[in-house]
């Protein structure tokens with residue numbers, strides 16, 4: 001288990017950090033990337049804030065969560081992120097959930113569920129698996145409606 005629990009954070013804090021992640025998500029659209037944003041919080045301060053850059057960089061691993069974990073590890077000077085909370089607008093995919101387990105992330109908060117590819121409960125539950133050596137406490141559904149609206153609008157615009 002991570003060292004953090006949902007009791008360590010207030011609803012106001014989660015709301016504020018999710019606002020920050022949603023802002024990041026919106027900036028992904030500027031370069032044609034799927035609007036997903038993530039922030040990493042350490043000791044109640046945001047130390048990394050990133051968005052999807054897969055189209056921008058041509059890097060298949062450039063999801064918001066992976067980029068934010070990488071930045072956070074740089075800031076802390078260590079790959080161990082037990083004391084960190086990651087807040088992301090969409091349920092992580094298998095790659096990002098795997099990266100969270102490998103960074104020993106302290107806690108995860110996400111917005112919308114991803115019924116097609118989510119790996120934190122929807123399709124797989126990699127962040128809370130008895131098979132792996134690390135389980136991550138999570139809170140799901142924080143401002144999920146705003147996150148889904150962003151995604152729906154993005155895909156609707158692309159179809160036009």
Ligand SMILES: [Zn+2]
Nearest residue numbers: 063093095096
């Ligand atoms: Zn991902």
